[in-house]
Every structure is written in structure tokens, then in C-alpha cells.
Amino acid sequence: MSYTDEHRPMMTVDGTPLKKSLAIALRRQKIRALLLISPLLIFVLFTLALIFASMLFRSVENDIVSEILPETVVALSSWDAQSGELPDETVYSAFAGDIQRAAKAKDHTRVGLRLNYEKSGMASLFKKTARKAKKWDLEADAPFKNKLIETHKGWADIAVWQTLKTHSSLYTSGYFLNSIDMRKTVSGPEYQPEDRQILVTLFKRTLIISLVITMSCILLAYPVAWLLANLPMRQANLLMILVLLPFWTSLLVRTSAWKVMLQQQGVINDLLVALGMIEETGRLALINNQLGTVIAMTHILLPFMILPMYSVMQSISPTYLRAAKSLGATNWTAFWRIYFPQSVPGIGAGSILVFILSIGYYITPEIVGGNKGVFISNRIAYHIFQSMNWGLAAALGTILLVAVLILYWAYDKIVGIDNVKLGG
Amino acid sequence: MKFTKTVFATAALSLFAGLALAEEMTIVSWGGAYSKSQLKAYHEPYTANTGVTIINDESAGTAVPKLRAMKEAGNLTWDVVDVEAGPAMQLCDEGLAMEIDHDFMLADAPDGTLASNDFGDFIVSDCFIPQIVYSYTVGYRNDMVGSTPPTSICAIFDTETYPGKRSLKKGALSNMEWALLCDGVAKADIYPMLETAAGQDQALAKLDTIKDDVIWWSAGADTPQLLADGEVVMGSTFNGRLFALIEEQNQPVSMLWDGQIYDLDGWIIPTGLSPERQARALHYVRFATDTQRLADQSRWISYGPTRASSALLVDKHAELGIDMAPHMPTDPANSTNTFLMNYAFWADYKDDIESKFQAWLAK
Numbered sequence: 001m002s003y004t005d006e007h008r009p010m011m012t013v014d015g016t017p018l019k020k021s022l023a024i025a026l027r028r029q030k031i032r033a034l035l036l037i038s039p040l041l042i043f044v045l046f047t048l049a050l051i052f053a054s055m056l057f058r059s060v061e062n063d064i065v066s067e068i069l070p071e072t073v074v075a076l077s078s079w080d081a082q083s084g085e086l087p088d089e090t091v092y093s094a095f096a097g098d099i100q101r102a103a104k105a106k107d108h109t110r111v112g113l114r115l116n117y118e119k120s121g122m123a124s125l126f127k128k129t130a131r132k133a134k135k136w137d138l139e140a141d142a143p144f145k146n147k148l149i150e151t152h153k154g155w156a157d158i159a160v161w162q163t164l165k166t167h168s169s170l171y172t173s174g175y176f177l178n179s180i181d182m183r184k185t186v187s188g189p190e191y192q193p194e195d196r197q198i199l200v201t202l203f204k205r206t207l208i209i210s211l212v213i214t215m216s217c218i219l220l221a222y223p224v225a226w227l228l229a230n231l232p233m234r235q236a237n238l239l240m241i242l243v244l245l246p247f248w249t250s251l252l253v254r255t256s257a258w259k260v261m262l263q264q265q266g267v268i269n270d271l272l273v274a275l276g277m278i279e280e281t282g283r284l285a286l287i288n289n290q291l292g293t294v295i296a297m298t299h300i301l302l303p304f305m306i307l308p309m310y311s312v313m314q315s316i317s318p319t320y321l322r323a324a325k326s327l328g329a330t331n332w333t334a335f336w337r338i339y340f341p342q343s344v345p346g347i348g349a350g351s352i353l354v355f356i357l358s359i360g361y362y363i364t365p366e367i368v369g370g371n372k373g374v375f376i377s378n379r380i381a382y383h384i385f386q387s388m389n390w391g392l393a394a395a396l397g398t399i400l401l402v403a404v405l406i407l408y409w410a411y412d413k414i415v416g417i418d419n420v421k422l423g424g
Numbered sequence: 425m426k427f428t429k430t431v432f433a434t435a436a437l438s439l440f441a442g443l444a445l446a447e448e449m450t451i452v453s454w455g456g457a458y459s460k461s462q463l464k465a466y467h468e469p470y471t472a473n474t475g476v477t478i479i480n481d482e483s484a485g486t487a488v489p490k491l492r493a494m495k496e497a498g499n500l501t502w503d504v505v506d507v508e509a510g511p512a513m514q515l516c517d518e519g520l521a522m523e524i525d526h527d528f529m530l531a532d533a534p535d536g537t538l539a540s541n542d543f544g545d546f547i548v549s550d551c552f553i554p555q556i557v558y559s560y561t562v563g564y565r566n567d568m569v570g571s572t573p574p575t576s577i578c579a580i581f582d583t584e585t586y587p588g589k590r591s592l593k594k595g596a597l598s599n600m601e602w603a604l605l606c607d608g609v610a611k612a613d614i615y616p617m618l619e620t621a622a623g624q625d626q627a628l629a630k631l632d633t634i635k636d637d638v639i640w641w642s643a644g645a646d647t648p649q650l651l652a653d654g655e656v657v658m659g660s661t662f663n664g665r666l667f668a669l670i671e672e673q674n675q676p677v678s679m680l681w682d683g684q685i686y687d688l689d690g691w692i693i694p695t696g697l698s699p700e701r702q703a704r705a706l707h708y709v710r711f712a713t714d715t716q717r718l719a720d721q722s723r724w725i726s727y728g729p730t731r732a733s734s735a736l737l738v739d740k741h742a743e744l745g746i747d748m749a750p751h752m753p754t755d756p757a758n759s760t761n762t763f764l765m766n767y768a769f770w771a772d773y774k775d776d777i778e779s780k781f782q783a784w785l786a787k
Contacts, residue, residue, distance in 0.1 A: 106519035113518075120776035121619075124768060127517060195625075196776075198783040264589075265654045288639050366642055371594070371785040379782070385486050387775050 052401070059394035062172035065164070068111045069098040073168040081165050081186040086158060089145050096136060096144040103130035117389050118174070118183070119163045125154040162186045175395035199379065199396070206375040207403070209293060210358040216298045217305040217354050218347060225309035225346070229316075247303040255364045258296040262287035262368070288370030296368045301357055305350035312346030312421050345421035352411065352420065356404055376400060448477045449704055453506040455482035457668060461724035462506075464742070466712040473711075476704065487511060491520045491694055500696050503705045506555070509548045509688040510767045516551035521692035522702070523550045529706055531714040533733035542715070546688055546730040548767060553691040553709055554730035556721065559684035559753040559762070560598040563651055563666040564658035566676045577683025577761075578606035579658065581630065583637055591647045591659030594640035596781040597770065598660060598685055601763070603630035605683060615766045624777060628784050640785070651677050663753050667726035671744060671751070681758035687765050688730065728754035 010018040034041075066073045071094035079087040102108040112126030132151050141147060148155040166184050167174060174184040181197040182189050191197070224243065228236050246254060261267045264283040272278045286292060316339065324334040362377035369375075376396060383393035411417065451467070453459045459480060467478045481502065483490060488511050494500050507515065515521035524530075526547055530539035540547060546554040564574055569586055579586055580602065592599055604614045604623065607630045617623030639656060641647055647661035648669040666679040691713070693705045711717065718729035719737035726748060729735060738749045749755055753762075 106517075109514075109517035116772065117775055120773050122772075124772045196779050196783055198779065198786050201786055260653075263650075263653065263655050371640055374786075382778075382782075385489055387778065388489060388492070389775070 055394045055397055058391055059175050059398050060171045060173070061391065062114075062167065062174070063170050064111055064114050065168045066170060068102050068107045069095065069164075069168075071095075072098045072164070076161070076165045076168065079161070079165065081162050084158070086145075086156065087161055089143050091161075092145040092148055092155075093138075093142055096133065096141075096148065097138055099126070099130055100133045100136055100138065103134045113388070115163055115167060117178075117387075117392070118167055119159065121154065122160070122163065125152055125160065128152050129155075175391040176399070178392050179395045179399055199376070202374070202376040202379055203399070203403075205290075205372075206359050206377070209290060209373070209375070210355055212294055213297050213301065213358050214351050214355045216294065217302055218351065220298065221302055221305035221309055221350065222343075222347075225306050225313055228306070228310045229313035243303055243306050246299070251300065251363060252367075254300055255296055255367050258292070258299065258368060259287060262292060262295065287368050288373075290369070290373040292368040292370065293365050293373035296364050297358060297361060300364060301354045304353045304357060308349040308353065308421070309343065309346035312349070313343050316342045344415075348411070348415055348420045352408070355407070359400065359404065447475060448479060449503040449701070449708065450479045450481055450501060451504045451506070451708075452481045452484050452487060452502050454484045457664070457725055458727075461721050461727075462712075464724050465720035466708075466717055469717075470708060470711055474707075476708075488514060488520075491515060492518075494694075495520060495696070500694055502694055503697065503701055504708060505692050505694060506689060507692055509552060509690065509765075510770055512552040512690060512692050513549040513767055513771060515692055515694075516549045520695060521551035522695045522697075524553055524693070526553070529710060531710055533715050533731065535733065537733060542731045542733050544732065545764075546690075548688065551692050552688075553693075553713055554688055555690040555713060555718065556727035557686055557688055557730055557754050558727045559663045559686050560593070560660055561663045561666065561680055561684040561753070562658055562660050563647065563669065563677050563679040565651060565654060565656075566678055568654070568657040573678065574658070574680060575682065577602055577680060579680075580660075581606050581634055583634055586657055588657035589637055589639050589650075589655065590634065591639045591641050591650050591656045591661075593660060594642045594785070596774070596777045597765075599631060600624070600627045600777065600781070601685060601765075602660075602683060603627040606630065611763055614763075615769045618769065618777065619773065624780060628780070631784075648675075651675065663751075664726050667751050671741075671746060681753070682761050684753055684758070684762050685765055686753065686762060689727070690730070722748050722752065726751040726753075728752040 012018050012021045072091065075091040075094040076087065079091060099108060102111065108126050108130035109123070112123040115126070116123035129148070129152055136147075154160050162185070166186055172184070173189075177184055177189050178192075179199055181192045181200050183192055224239075228239055228243070230236075231239065259266075263269070264285065266287075268286065269278075269283045273280055273283065278284065286295065320338050320342070321334050324338045325331075329337065359375070360377055362375060362381050365374045366378055366381075369378075377400075380393050380396050380400075383389045383396070408417075451462075453462055459482065463480070467480075470476065471478060484506050487505050487507050491502070491505070494502070505521075512521065516523070526540045526543065527538045530553065532538060533542045543554050546557070548554075562574075562577060562580060564579070564586075566573065568588060572585065574582075574586060580590055580592070600618055601614055604617060604627050605611065607626060609617060609626075618627065639650060639659075641650075641659070641661070644662055644665055647656070647659035648665050650656045650659055651669065652673070652675050663679070663684065666677070669675050670677050670679065691709050693702065693709065697705060713731075715731055715733045716737065718731050718734040719739070721727070722729055722734075722738045723740065723742040729738065735752075735754065738752060740746060741748055750757065752758065
């Protein structure tokens with residue numbers, strides 16, 4: 001370190017100011033780091049961000065009605081849906097033109113399907129009407145009010161026009177209302193009829209069962225992780241393999257294995273009967289209910305709890321415990337006051353992992369859950385693959401995502417996210 | 425140097441793949457024993473005749489959403505798709521499946537009968553090329569039904585004579601029909617009644633009487649497994665699964681033909697194929713649905729051919745050597761009390777009834 005003039009900046013050998021030269025080096029390093037992570041960054045941006053964005057968009061998007069039936073939507077805007085009277089001829093003739101164009105472009109079923117989510121029978125109403133509409137002459141066959149009603153009596157049903165009007169906006173809150181067992185009507189949001197309410201129940205059930213699974217994972221994983229961290233290397237390795245072995249086995253295989261274990265003619269029931277602990281007629285129902293879901297999923301998610309706990313416990317120095325004991329603490333006090341608080345970050349990390357994985361599960365609940373042990377994800381899968389109601393599936397997915405974020409935030413407030421560790 | 429080599433090798437490979445593409449087609453089906461029957465009866469002879477390699481894709485279960493997504497993305501990778509009648513009608517209505525002129529595009533029967541007459545009522549949509557008839561039916565454990573084995577579909581609801589668990593499909597389809605049928609509703613009135621809230625409630629009330637005795641299945645393999653383990657006394661599934669359980673695995677199980685609900689399976693050709701690929705797909709379909717090929721398929725699986733002319737050619741099972749005709753859902757002896765699933769009805773009411781059914785299940 002040589003003496004420098006306070007008014008002159010420090011120079012490097014080649015004469016550039018040191019500050020500048022350092023800045024260049026730092027920038028180069030940053031660019032290199034950015035380039036190195038760019039594949040990952042682009043991947044994450046494209047897959048995660050785009051998918052989230054498109055999911056959010058789909059859950060409110062509703063341009064299909066005004067795109068396929070543009071003139072009807074305009075004509076309907078001047079009709080008072082609560083007047084109790086059918087729309088007038090302008091609406092009917094606008095609709096006749098729209099449905100004819102849609103039928104020729106084969107668009108009519110798409111809009112029919114969309115409206116069928118709101119009112120059963122709309123799909124066939126559109127299908128049957130479009131078949132006849134292809135042959136109409138828009139000039140000569142007017143007026144259309146009676147003609148449409150002759151074609152299908154559905155066009156004399158005021159509820160059909162109300163549905164059309166209610167769901168003709170470009171963006172809709174309808175899917176989100178459906179997600180919480182409500183629906184959009186002319187007179188504002190209403191609850192679904194009681195015999196169709198199911199989604200709120202499923203959301204609640206998903207959260208409660210996931211919490212139970214997380215708790216049972218904590219209880220089972222804690223002693224195992226403690227053993228792993230404290231046994232001599234050789235035994236610990238063997239135990240580790242036992243923990244990881246099921247982890248490497250296919251999810252479906254493990255779930256099916258649980259089926260064989262838990263069913264009424266299964267291994268556990270057979271064993272209990274053989275030992276005389278239960279009667280032949282009183283075999284236990286361990287599967288096809290919530291208990292089945294909890295047992296199978298606890299087993300499947302257990303490694304996600306054990307591994308973070310283990311890596312945290314491994315870094316807890318045994319000297320603290322020894323110090324506590326030498327100062328007169330009992331075994332329990334030493335554990336509860338000294339060891340346990342240090343292992344909390346592992347529990348936190350494991351719980352977050354297990355809980356978040358668990359609320360998104362659907363294969364295991366589908367196979368072992370019976371009718372009371374299925375999750376909201378099973379409904380999402382149903383709406384994507386079976387009913388094709390992607391808007392509702394997107395809304396349900398969005399709600400699930402928001403629920404996770406809220407829980408994450410609550411966890412941060414209560415426990416503190418800095419207090420989560422995946423490793424020492 | 426090494427890098428350049430890799431680049432050249434990759435380029436050469438993709439060029440080769442591009443050339444090979446002309447002689448390849450992707451056929452989508454269900455997998456398992458069903459795909460095997462198609463492989464033996466259709467794909468192998470077709471490849472032998474034409475040299476076209478057939479790639480089997482097993483995602484028929486999600487054909488509708490995938491074809492939709494492919495249309496949105498503008499990248500169609502499938503040439504021929506095996507779907508049930510309901511999804512075929514939906515794809516046709518949405519313009520995702522190509523309309524077929526059955527008489528012109530499909531082979532005549534050997535005696536010159538036009539394809540549309542040979543297939544008859546099984547052509548349920550302009551885009552649908554019928555292949556097989558299968559049915560939802562019920563199997564039961566011989567050793568768990570006492571001395572009076574069931575003869576009627578309504579044994580499902582008779583928990584006094586046949587105590588024990590029964591497995592039913594976790595969904596409205598098939599269960600709602602059987603519930604009304606066994607509640608004394610005439611067959612012709614079932615679907616009109618299911619259109620009304622009162623009819624739906626009546627069906628659910630009937631199902632309520634056995635709700636605690638039911639294990640609900642979601643995969644076709646569930647009921648055979650539950651029957652084999654003695655976990656249920658009876659259960660519904662597809663007739664081909666029961667055939668495999670009884671004849672191939674020799675389990676102490678018998679099956680009912682009473683009250684079976686027919687469903688159809690067939691081909692569709694997606695719209696938007698290039699002219700060459702479309703010609704290839706049509707060529708394949710013409711071959712695969714001729715009288716002999718449809719009859720050949722029944723030598724591998726107990727699903728009935730949809731051509732009247734094929735029914736006469738149904739032979740023995742290719743590996744078991746047993747006569748297949750009595751195992752066909754369409755055999756006259758088996759079809760005294762049956763009905764065909766009403767696809768148009770389910771297209772309209774599936775969402776509504778299914779949400780009601782699921783809400784009822786969750787209670």
C-alpha cells in the first residue's frame with residue numbers, strides 16, 4: 001500500500017482509474033453470470049411465467065360469445081333481461097344471421113358448449129338450430145322470431161336469452177363465481193342450487209387433509225431424521241437408503257401397493273384377523289376413504305419431510321446438548337429448550353414442501369380416496385380432460401395458487417421465511 | 425472439430441428423419457390388450473402390405489383436449505385417432521374431425537353391400553368410422569353369491585340377497601341409467617326422465633340405497649382387480665375386461681349380459697392434415713375397417729365388430745382357441761336386454777348431471 005494523493009483517484013498499472021476498472025470487471029462478471037443462468041432463466045420465464053399468465057387470462061376470458069354472435073350481443077344490449085318479456089324481432093333476426101354464419105364456419109358448437117356450462121341443453125339447442133339455419137334465406141325468411149321458436153322451443157324460453165346476455169361480456173367473473181359454488185345471473189351473483197355445491201367443500205377438504213398429512217409427516221419424520229443425523233456413518237447410510245428407496249419407486253406402484261395392503265381382504269386386515277384382534281365380519285375400512293388418502297400420501301411424501309429435517313439436524317452441534325446437560329438440564333429440557341428450536345428450520349422447510357405438494361396431488365387421492373378422500377385437483381383434472389371447461393379449471397387453479405401464496409405469507413409472518421433451511 | 429462433427433451428424437440425422445417421415449404415420453389408441461388387438465389385426469398386415477411404419481400413441485383418453493390444443497398451436501402430429509362415439513361427435517361438431525363419405529371412402533362388404541348399410545346405426549356421426557361395440561356390464565364372484573347367482577342387472581341394488589361391497593364407476597354415466605331401470609322406469613323413458621331434475625333426483629335416490637356398499641372405480645382395471653381379490657361381490661366394468669379375467673386368468677367370476685349398455689369405439693381423422701397425410705390416413709382406415717380386418721380383431725379381444733358382415737366371420741381366439749362368438753356383446757344370445765348409450769343426451773347433460781353426481785358423492 002503506497003501513499004496516494006487525496007485528490008487523485010487510485011490508478012491501475014495501465015492508467016485507468018481503479019474504480020472504473022473494478023466496475024468493468026464487476027460488470028463482466030455479472031454478464032457472465034447472467035449468461036450462465038440464461039438457459040434456466042429463459043426456461044423459467046417461458047414455462048412458469050407464461051403458463052401462469054395464460055392460466056390467469058383463461059380464467060376471465062370470455063370473448064367467444066361476442067366473437068361468434070357479434071350482432072346478437074349488440075342487439076341484446078338494449079333488451080331488459082329482467083323485464084320478463086322475450087326480446088323483440090331485432091334480436092331474433094340478428095341472431096338468425098349470426099347463427100347462420102357460425103354454422104357455415106362450424107363455430108356454433110363452440111359457443112353452444114361454452115353456454116352449456118351455464119345452462120344445460122344449450123349445446124343441443126345451438127346444434128339443432130344451426131343445422132336448420134344453414135338453409136335460411138335471411139331476406140326472404142324474415143321475420144325470425146316465430147321461425148326460431150318453431151325451429152326449437154328453447155328460443156321461447158326467456159332463461160335462454162338471459163343466459164346469452166349474462167355471458168356475452170368480453171371478460172367474465174363467472175368462472176371464479178363457479179369456483180366458489182356461485183353463478184352469474186341477470187340479477188347478480190347467486191349461490192348454486194344446493195345439490196350442485198361441491199367445490200367449496202373440496203377446497204376445505206383439500207386444505208384440511210393436507211394439513212393432517214403434513215402433521216403426520218412431521219411426527220413420523222422427526223425421529224427418523226434424528227436417527228439419521230446421530231447414528232454412526234455406516235448405519236446412517238443404510239437407513240438413508242431405506243428412506244430413499246421408496247422415493248425412487250414409481251408413485252403409481254407405491255399407491256397400488258397401499259391398495260393391496262389396506263383393502264378389506266388385504267394384508268393388514270388379514271393379519272389382524274389371523275391374530276384375533278378383529279372379527280372376520282368386522283374388517284376395518286382403511287381405504288377408499290379419507291384415512292386411505294392420509295396413509296398413502298403420508299408415506300409418499302415422507303422423504304420430502306425427512307430430507308430437509310436431516311440436513312438441518314446434521315448441522316446441530318452436539319456440544320450444545322452436552323453443555324445444557326452439564327449445566328443440570330434433564331434430557332427432556334435439553335431436547336425441548338436446546339435441540340428442538342434449532343431443528344425448527346428443517347420442520348418448516350419440510351412442512352412447506354409437503355403441504356404444497358400435497359394440495360396439488362390428484363393421482364393418489366383418485367386411486368385410494370373413495371368418494372370422501374378426493375381433492376380439488378381431481379375436479380381440475382376432470383374439467384380439463386372430461387368437461388373441457390378450461391376456464392373453470394383455470395379459475396380453480398388460480399384460487400389454489402393464491403391460497404398457497406397466502407399460506408406462504410402467513411408462514412413468513414408467523415415463523416419467518418429466513419427460518420427455513422434445506423441444508424446446514 | 426468435434427463440435428462441427430456433431431453438427432453435421434445432427435443435421436444428417438434430422439434429414440434422414442425428414443425422409444423417413446413420409447413413410448410413417450401416428451395412430452392414437454388406448455394401449456393394453458386393445459392396442460395389441462389392433463396391432464395384430466390391422467397394423468402388422470398394413471405395414472407388411474405397404475411398408476408404412478405405424479407409431480402407436482396411447483393417449484386416446486385425452487384425445488379431445490389434445491386435438492384442441494394441437495389446433496390452437498397449429499401443429500398436428502396425429503394421423504388417425506381411436507375415440508369413443510361421444511368424443512367423436514364432439515370433435516365432429518367442433519370441426520376437429522374430418523367428415524367421412526362412408527360409402528365412398530370405406531370398403532364394401534364382400535357381397536357388395538355398401539359400407540353405410542353394413543355399419544347401419546353404428547354410424548352415429550358424419551365423422552365417425554365405427555370399429556367395435558363394447559359394453560358396460562357387471563361381473564360377480566361365483567363363491568360370494570350363494571346358490572342363486574344373479575341373472576338381472578338389478579342385483580346391484582339387491583343388498584339383501586347379495587350382501588357385500590359392489591364396485592361402480594365413479595361418474596354418472598351408466599349408473600344413472602341402471603338406477604332408473606332398476607327403479608322400474610321403462611327403457612324408452614330413461615333418457616327423457618334424466619333430462620328433468622325430478623328424474624335425476626330419482627336416480628340418485630335409488631343409488632342412495634346402496635351408497636355405503638359401493639367402492640367407486642375410476643380405471644377400467646379396478647373392478648377386475650377388486651373381483652379377483654374378493655374385495656367386492658360384484659362390479660361394473662367393460663365386457664372385455666371381464667372376458668380377460670374369466671377366460672385368460674381363470675378367476676372364479678361370471679358375468680351378466682343383462683342390462684348391458686352398448687358404447688362404440690371407432691376412428692376419426694383430424695382435419696388439417698396435408699393432402700398426402702390425409703390420403704395415407706384414408707387408405708389406412710379403408711383397410712383397417714374392411715370386413716375381414718374387423719373380424720380379425722375379435723380373435724384378440726372380446727369386442728364385437730360393428731359390421732354386420734364381420735359378425736359372420738368371428739372365429740376362435742388366436743391364443744386361447746375358444747369360440748369368440750358367445751363372448752361378443754352383440755351376440756343374439758347376449759343382447760336380449762340391452763340399450764345403446766344416448767350420446768346426444770350425454771353431450772348436453774353431462775356437465776350438469778356430473779356436478780350433481782359428484783356433489784352427491786361428496787355428501
